[in-house]
Amino acid sequence: MALAICNKIPDDVSRNWAEIMQGCEHTRKVLDMVNVQGGVSKSDMQGRVLSTLRIASSKNTKTGVNCLIDIMLKAGLIVESDGKYVYNQEFDSTEASTRDVSATLDEPGITKPLETQTQVEQIVSESRVAPDPSVHINVQIHIDANATPEQIDQIFASMAKHLYGRS
Numbered sequence: 001m002a003l004a005i006c007n008k009i010p011d012d013v014s015r016n017w018a019e020i021m022q023g024c025e026h027t028r029k030v031l032d033m034v035n036v037q038g039g040v041s042k043s044d045m046q047g048r049v050l051s052t053l054r055i056a057s058s059k060n061t062k063t064g065v066n067c068l069i070d071i072m073l074k075a076g077l078i079v080e081s082d083g084k085y086v087y088n089q090e091f092d093s094t095e096a097s098t099r100d101v102s103a104t105l106d107e108p109g110i111t112k113p114l115e116t117q118t119q120v121e122q123i124v125s126e127s128r129v130a131p132d133p134s135v136h137i138n139v140q141i142h143i144d145a146n147a148t149p150e151q152i153d154q155i156f157a158s159m160a161k162h163l164y165g166r167s
Contacts, residue, residue, distance in 0.1 A: 002136070017075035026053055027077075030068070034078055035087035045069060045085050 001020070004012035021027045033052045034040050040048050049065045050057050069085070072078045078085045141159075143152060160166040 039084035
């Protein structure tokens with residue numbers, strides 16, 4: 001995700017956001033709500049999300065919901081249509097994958113080796129499990145060339161204290 005953002009590759013950014021968001025239980029609840037209702041008006045979306053997730057309305061939670069909506073739009077999980085947010089059916093991959101595999105394996109006249117069927121079923125089951133998102137933080141420290149060895153030691157001692165709890 002970071003590389004896609006850094007290199008300004010919008011398709012990869014959207015795809016990565018979609019993968020992350022689909023793996024989140026709370027996001028799935030929001031997407032299911034939008035899908036079941038056939039879309040939610042833009043003016044009602046914030047309140048519906050808060051209600052769906054059973055979150056009390058406050059300035060902070062409204063800001064968070066707006067961020068969630070923006071990310072779902074960026075990921076292409078929902079789209080704007082006629083003043084409403086509508087679920088993008090393209091991302092309902094779990095059911096589609098299961099139907100496609102079943103249809104292919106059950107078609108008359110097509111016999112797949114057992115090994116291939118097992119591999120396909122394994123791929124489908126693995127696609128339902130999304131990895132947990134992770135965050136990586138890189139820290140750069142610039143030390144003046146005129147710094148004394150004691151000052152440098154002090155910098156690293158301070159880092160050890162704050163990062164690892166060492167005194």
